[in-house]
Amino acid sequence: MAQQIADRRDVDFVLHEVLQVEHLSKHEKFAEFNKKTVDLIISEARNLAIKEILPTREIGDREGAQFDQGKVTLPESFHRAYDLFKEGEWLAMIENPDWGGQGMPRSIALAANDYLVGANLAFMMYPGLTHGAGKLVDTFGTDKQKKLYLKKMFTGEWTGTMLLTEPEAGSDVGALTTSAVKNDDGTYSITGNKIFISSGEHDLAENIIHPVLARIEGAPEGTKGISLFLVPKIWVNDDGSLGEPNDVVCTGIEEKMGIHGNSTASLALGGKGKCKGTLLGEENKGMREMFIMMNEARLLVGLQGFCCASASYMHAVNYAKERVQGKNLEKMMDEGVSSVPIIQHPDVRRQLMSMKVNVEAMRSLIYYIGMCEDQITISDSEEEKEKYKGIIDVLIPVAKGYVTDRAFDVCSHGVQIYGGYGYIKEYPAEQLLRDCRITMIYEGTNGIQAMDLLGRKLGLNNGKPIMDLLGEMQHTIA
Numbered sequence: 001m002a003q004q005i006a007d008r009r010d011v012d013f014v015l016h017e018v019l020q021v022e023h024l025s026k027h028e029k030f031a032e033f034n035k036k037t038v039d040l041i042i043s044e045a046r047n048l049a050i051k052e053i054l055p056t057r058e059i060g061d062r063e064g065a066q067f068d069q070g071k072v073t074l075p076e077s078f079h080r081a082y083d084l085f086k087e088g089e090w091l092a093m094i095e096n097p098d099w100g101g102q103g104m105p106r107s108i109a110l111a112a113n114d115y116l117v118g119a120n121l122a123f124m125m126y127p128g129l130t131h132g133a134g135k136l137v138d139t140f141g142t143d144k145q146k147k148l149y150l151k152k153m154f155t156g157e158w159t160g161t162m163l164l165t166e167p168e169a170g171s172d173v174g175a176l177t178t179s180a181v182k183n184d185d186g187t188y189s190i191t192g193n194k195i196f197i198s199s200g201e202h203d204l205a206e207n208i209i210h211p212v213l214a215r216i217e218g219a220p221e222g223t224k225g226i227s228l229f230l231v232p233k234i235w236v237n238d239d240g241s242l243g244e245p246n247d248v249v250c251t252g253i254e255e256k257m258g259i260h261g262n263s264t265a266s267l268a269l270g271g272k273g274k275c276k277g278t279l280l281g282e283e284n285k286g287m288r289e290m291f292i293m294m295n296e297a298r299l300l301v302g303l304q305g306f307c308c309a310s311a312s313y314m315h316a317v318n319y320a321k322e323r324v325q326g327k328n329l330e331k332m333m334d335e336g337v338s339s340v341p342i343i344q345h346p347d348v349r350r351q352l353m354s355m356k357v358n359v360e361a362m363r364s365l366i367y368y369i370g371m372c373e374d375q376i377t378i379s380d381s382e383e384e385k386e387k388y389k390g391i392i393d394v395l396i397p398v399a400k401g402y403v404t405d406r407a408f409d410v411c412s413h414g415v416q417i418y419g420g421y422g423y424i425k426e427y428p429a430e431q432l433l434r435d436c437r438i439t440m441i442y443e444g445t446n447g448i449q450a451m452d453l454l455g456r457k458l459g460l461n462n463g464k465p466i467m468d469l470l471g472e473m474q475h476t477i478a
């Protein structure tokens, strides 16, 4: 059977031959993850992706998320896929098993996500954002917040979002105007309008937990005065039961170029003066806290772009082997010669090679960042931890900005290889191109990534991280 979504040989090559992930199992923390287990995890992810999630991709694009009077419904097929995804405990692969995670190395989880995200990016944004939001609770939450929210989020029973953007505050998050006023019981009343909120409203889960950036009354202007709050769609009582709806109203969803299966919601918070939230972390430290999570979110967006590119390449190469058109260049003057599959044409091969090279490079880069995280987890040396942390800091804008720029180019070649059919909705190439396009925009546009790389990351710590990265490259070459 033709390979779909990702080439298993390439996934295994990066995991086992380039990164040699088995070495992680020598450390107590990852002792369970020997080669056999790793291979099983990837096979299971691949099965779920191909059999259950991939069939939702085109339906999700065609039907999209539907808005009606404050409620959003998703295509029926998303529900079955989400239930199976939850049952398989795929949402928080790298997290602590006590909270519903699997304690898996990051590099292996990224390889599993290679298939899952490649099967349907729009669908996978629901669990992806939930993981990110849960991670905020895990990192900055009080014991009470963790107890109330974390397991429900990491098991996918409740989903999560990220509420940063407002009409006048996009790239410049510091311009936001959503306000927070402290109440006598320690909660905060939140008022404001957030736009473009991915997974902001839907019917996959009974509750949605929104981490919200807002400014406490009297706080400084700009990013220094921003705090982070946890605002559930339905209030969660102290005993964990669900209380009243929390005055978070979805006023509409966007009609978009791609990712139609993911709802991009406008949310009005506190329109009736009754939206409550609890502070997550410290007052006025919201931007710093969000930035700590930004690496995670930006890596995920890089992965999203790469997965579209990988899927586009697999479709293109399979199609090029089957589509018969034109004569072989070397025999085209011969009498009575048959037409050949287009993969024999040099220009098609050139494009396929360019796609393949880019996809393999993206995969290596993204898994490598995962491995750097794993090195931080297993290392006993503070110096080594700092080194890998620095390398990750430098590589994140590359994984987000450069990878998604290239991914879009790859998807464009994918359309080209299908010829006219590439432009037709019946074939997958055009959807992958449209879905991929957003990855260059959200989570900090690629222009902002370039500024981050040049303005902040290259000079970080007097250039030590970039020198460490070059050192790692030299080591590989030698």
Ligand SMILES: Cc1cc2nc3c(=O)[nH]c(=O)nc-3n(C[C@H](O)[C@H](O)[C@H](O)COP(=O)(O)OP(=O)(O)OC[C@H]3O[C@@H](n4cnc5c(N)ncnc54)[C@H](O)[C@@H]3O)c2cc1C
Pocket: 161, 162, 163, 164, 165, 169, 170, 171, 172, 195, 196, 197, 198, 199, 256, 264, 438, 441, 442, 443, 444, 445, 446, 447, 448
């Ligand atoms: C489908 C979708 C899903 C989204 N999901 C979420 C979500 O879940 N949560 C959330 O909070 N937000 C979300 N967003 C918002 C997204 O992150 C913003 O759209 C993005 O950060 C850009 O902000 P903006 O649209 O206001 O563009 P602007 O900030 O107005 O930027 C316009 C252009 O100007 C450039 N630019 C802006 N400032 C500078 C500068 N200082 N220097 C150089 N160039 C600059 C940008 O690169 C861009 O090309 C989503 C958006 C979309 C479309």
